[in-house]
Amino acid sequence: MSNQKPIYVTQPQLPALQDFTQLLGQIWDSKVLTNGGPFHQQLEGALCDYLGVKHLALFTNATIALVTALQALRVTGEVITTPYSFVATAHSLLWNGIKPVFVDIDPDTLNLDPAKIEAAITPQTTAIMPVHCYGNPCNVAEIQRIADIYGLKVIYDAAHAFAVNIDSGSILNHGDLSVLSFHATKVFNTFEGGAIICPDAKMKQRIDHLKNFGFVDETTVVAPGINGKMNEMQAAFGLLQLRDIDAAIDARQAIDARYRTALNGVPGVQCVSNTAASRTNYSYFPILIDSKYPETRDNLYFRLRQHDIYARRYFYPLITDFPMYRGLASASPSNLPVAKKIAEQVICLPIYPNLTEADQSRIIAVIRGG
Numbered sequence: 001m002s003n004q005k006p007i008y009v010t011q012p013q014l015p016a017l018q019d020f021t022q023l024l025g026q027i028w029d030s031k032v033l034t035n036g037g038p039f040h041q042q043l044e045g046a047l048c049d050y051l052g053v054k055h056l057a058l059f060t061n062a063t064i065a066l067v068t069a070l071q072a073l074r075v076t077g078e079v080i081t082t083p084y085s086f087v088a089t090a091h092s093l094l095w096n097g098i099k100p101v102f103v104d105i106d107p108d109t110l111n112l113d114p115a116k117i118e119a120a121i122t123p124q125t126t127a128i129m130p131v132h133c134y135g136n137p138c139n140v141a142e143i144q145r146i147a148d149i150y151g152l153k154v155i156y157d158a159a160h161a162f163a164v165n166i167d168s169g170s171i172l173n174h175g176d177l178s179v180l181s182f183h184a185t186k187v188f189n190t191f192e193g194g195a196i197i198c199p200d201a202k203m204k205q206r207i208d209h210l211k212n213f214g215f216v217d218e219t220t221v222v223a224p225g226i227n228g229k230m231n232e233m234q235a236a237f238g239l240l241q242l243r244d245i246d247a248a249i250d251a252r253q254a255i256d257a258r259y260r261t262a263l264n265g266v267p268g269v270q271c272v273s274n275t276a277a278s279r280t281n282y283s284y285f286p287i288l289i290d291s292k293y294p295e296t297r298d299n300l301y302f303r304l305r306q307h308d309i310y311a312r313r314y315f316y317p318l319i320t321d322f323p324m325y326r327g328l329a330s331a332s333p334s335n336l337p338v339a340k341k342i343a344e345q346v347i348c349l350p351i352y353p354n355l356t357e358a359d360q361s362r363i364i365a366v367i368r369g370g
């Protein structure tokens with residue numbers, strides 16, 4: 001083991017503590033802690049402006065937001081989704097009694113492969129839940145084309161896609177709903193948190209009811225809603241995060257560029273590219289290790305750990321390897337050869353605004369065999 005300071009896959013960027021305590025002072029004065037208070041309202045507006053979206057409902061985390069998005073659209077039966085994601089994507093389906101149907105990923109985008117969706121559609125299929133993995137945009141036009149033909153809803157798990165644009169604007173304006181995560185490990189965080197982006201005010205109203213137990217007013221409950229509300233402390237923190245977000249993304253971009261230059265030409269190391277986005281957020285830095293590299297992916301992963309570098313194998317194992325999914329016919333490895341291969345090759349390297357050049361050089365040296 002090395003005696004150097006540990007480097008984790010990510011580290012949240014925090015605003016100045018005194019700025020936060022000042023906002024906490026306002027919460028102490030108002031005694032409004034939650035249930036759609038002033039910071040909550042302010043953050044919803046500020047995020048709509050920043051992201052370029054029309055309506056946004058804040059949530060306590062993205063997992064509850066995904067569960068609620070499915071409820072809002074009354075999705076039932078079967079939903080087509082990707083095995084190459086964080087397990088929360090598929091869990092949100094099981095929490096709604098929906099059967100996930102897994103479809104393989106595209107080897108370039110690492111997102112649901114649109115060419116394989118139609119073969120997985122059955123009379124029970126009601127929706128598609130793709131993921132913009134690592135913030136790489138899905139092929140939204142093709143997915144929408146298929147959804148329109150078969151009358152399917154589309155809910156994007158956009159947990160990684162904060163501030164990601166394609167030529168037409170925010171990636172979050174595609175599909176019926178999109179869900180963001182504001183977890184501590186994300187580009188924009190509110191400790192824990194998330195949001196549903198929706199195209200119209202009526203849908204936002206339904207989502208707002210669903211995240212507040214189904215209450216419309218003091219005596220009216222219209223649906224078996226959940227408690228998915230973001231509290232005032234999280235929302236106030238989010239406002240401060242938003243102030244610094246452009247600088248944070250710029251710092252990530254510089255780290256991304258340095259990795260690409262330093263790893264270019266290292267045999268067996270391929271940096272995953274994000275080609276479809278006109279603006280990206282540099283949320284993750286995935287590399288793929290192939291047989292030209294002198295050791296296996298896992299050997300490299302453990303060697304990095306010996307140097308106190310805690311890279312992560314996002315997303316290994318595949319969701320379909322977990323016991324609650326592996327019995328499904330669509331979870332069979334023969335149905336998912338690309339996802340299987342990528343899950344065995346991937347390592348996400350540390351990337352966060354405060355990663356120093358010296359720390360990054362340490363990581364690069366280990367990968368280059370130092």
Ligand code: T4K
Pocket residue numbers: 008009010011012061062063064085086088089131157159160181182183184185193194310312314
């Ligand atoms: N959909 C997708 C596609 C997702 O990736 C996720 C979450 C969701 C849905 C669900 O969103 P939320 O319901 O969480 O809003 C982490 C996160 O917990 C999870 O939010 C995230 N995806 C996933 C990709 O990564 P772990 O188990 O790897 O986190 P953990 O605790 O090992 O953290 C990684 C490193 O980050 C640590 O080694 C150190 C650093 N860290 C972490 C935390 C929590 C900090 O420096 N400070 C912290 O507070 O899952």
